[in-house]
Amino acid sequence: MPRILYAEWPRGPGAEELEELLGRSYSLEEYVERVRPIVEDVRRRGYEAAREYSERFDGVGLEDPRLGREEMSQALDALPSRAVEALERAVEALRRYHSSTLPPEAGAPGARLRWHPVERVGVYAPGGLHPYPSTVVHTVVPARVAGCRRVVVASPPCRSGCGGSPVHPAVLAAAYLAGADAVYALGGAQAVAALAYGAEPVEKVDMVVGPGSPYVQAAKLLVSSVVGVDMIAGPTELAVVADESADPVQVALDMLAEAEHGPLSLSLLATPSRGLAEEVYRILRREAAGEIGGLAVAVTPGLGEALELVSRMAPEHLVAYLRDPGPLLEARPPAGLVSLGVPPALLDYAYGPSHVLPTGGAARWRGGLGVYTFLRPVAYAEPGLGEEYAEAAAELARLEGFTRHARSIEYYAGRLERGGGR
Numbered sequence: 001m002p003r004i005l006y007a008e009w010p011r012g013p014g015a016e017e018l019e020e021l022l023g024r025s026y027s028l029e030e031y032v033e034r035v036r037p038i039v040e041d042v043r044r045r046g047y048e049a050a051r052e053y054s055e056r057f058d059g060v061g062l063e064d065p066r067l068g069r070e071e072m073s074q075a076l077d078a079l080p081s082r083a084v085e086a087l088e089r090a091v092e093a094l095r096r097y098h099s100s101t102l103p104p105e106a107g108a109p110g111a112r113l114r115w116h117p118v119e120r121v122g123v124y125a126p127g128g129l130h131p132y133p134s135t136v137v138h139t140v141v142p143a144r145v146a147g148c149r150r151v152v153v154a155s156p157p158c159r160s161g162c163g164g165s166p167v168h169p170a171v172l173a174a175a176y177l178a179g180a181d182a183v184y185a186l187g188g189a190q191a192v193a194a195l196a197y198g199a200e201p202v203e204k205v206d207m208v209v210g211p212g213s214p215y216v217q218a219a220k221l222l223v224s225s226v227v228g229v230d231m232i233a234g235p236t237e238l239a240v241v242a243d244e245s246a247d248p249v250q251v252a253l254d255m256l257a258e259a260e261h262g263p264l265s266l267s268l269l270a271t272p273s274r275g276l277a278e279e280v281y282r283i284l285r286r287e288a289a290g291e292i293g294g295l296a297v298a299v300t301p302g303l304g305e306a307l308e309l310v311s312r313m314a315p316e317h318l319v320a321y322l323r324d325p326g327p328l329l330e331a332r333p334p335a336g337l338v339s340l341g342v343p344p345a346l347l348d349y350a351y352g353p354s355h356v357l358p359t360g361g362a363a364r365w366r367g368g369l370g371v372y373t374f375l376r377p378v379a380y381a382e383p384g385l386g387e388e389y390a391e392a393a394a395e396l397a398r399l400e401g402f403t404r405h406a407r408s409i410e411y412y413a414g415r416l417e418r419g420g421g422r
Helices: 015-022 029-045 047-058 068-077 081-100 134-145 170-180 188-197 214-223 246-260 274-287 304-314 324-329 344-349 386-397 403-417
Strands: 006-008 107-110 109-118 120-124 151-154 182-185 207-209 238-242 266-271 296-300 316-321 339-340 377-381
Touching: 015 266, 015 316, 029 047, 029 188, 029 214, 047 188, 047 304, 068 182, 068 266, 081 134, 081 170, 081 304, 109 170, 109 182, 120 134, 120 188, 134 151, 134 170, 134 214, 151 188, 170 182, 188 207, 207 274, 207 344, 214 324, 246 274, 246 344, 266 274, 266 304, 274 324, 304 324, 339 344, 344 386, 386 403
Parallel strands: 006 296, 120 151, 120 207, 151 182, 238 266, 238 316, 266 296, 316 339
Antiparallel strands: 107 109, 109 377
């Protein structure tokens, strides 16, 4: 049975072990060195190299990995109607949410801030033991809402169990419904490199987004000087902050759902209620099995300490089961996504914000994937801007030793005074 830590934080039994668990580091250094030759080889030799690595690692190396809109649409017939309806509902919900978050044009007289979409986006949708159509929806939809001109998806080729389709039908159906232009049956570091550098027939993109294995994340890190990336993600995390009003079964199920992602994931309950902590601990001990992630239950002196603990974790997911969420809203603990009484698993699939979120404490300085990920803020200076500031600007230019800057500013101001306008 997986080990489940029970601690009294900050100074009771198990507290030091809990600190060690929360302070664990996740390094990609080893993976970067492993994938560096792959990325470089694909950069030099293009798709020929990518196909060779695909055959080596995935057992499939297609001459042409590209599937267009027609091939995607055919996958709808391969899925049960209920699965198609669920995908349609998820696409609709995410489109509605992300459309509501589009930023308005802003600025002051003479200068405006406008938002331009990234032109070409490549989405990585993990494969492996299971297909991840939800990831396709949670990445392609916000890119489309942002106005990206081209959105393509790369996903590992299907070796078996896909009815002859090069990519799992669920992934193709999700890509079609979400609005992707093409899907490439290509996975791993070789897919990231092909998207970043272009490897005909894999088109070059301006940004690569999406979750994936450490090898995929390492490849994203290596190409991040060539294309934009959304984030470098690590193992998934969940923190639950709850009081005595919480349902212990729901809390335990949330934690087990997060732990289901694998042995590197981490789920924490922080609560001032000893009764809740003990009941959740009992349920976890009864239900936890298999290759699941770390599970920890922490009893704190009060709600303030519970909020302090989850703030130190800065988790990917934070769920609150509190009679009064006011203190949490006031504390604003760093987290990729905060759900008030809503199971994070629901948000992972069928509603609202994207499930591509910062991990490893990165929630302290960034948020999750959304329309902003695919938008570039561009400032526009308009005719006549800065006439009243020209004298100060020229003086500052001379202070820094840039006399030609000063002359340019003064000439511009003189033209305005003479009625030269633009």
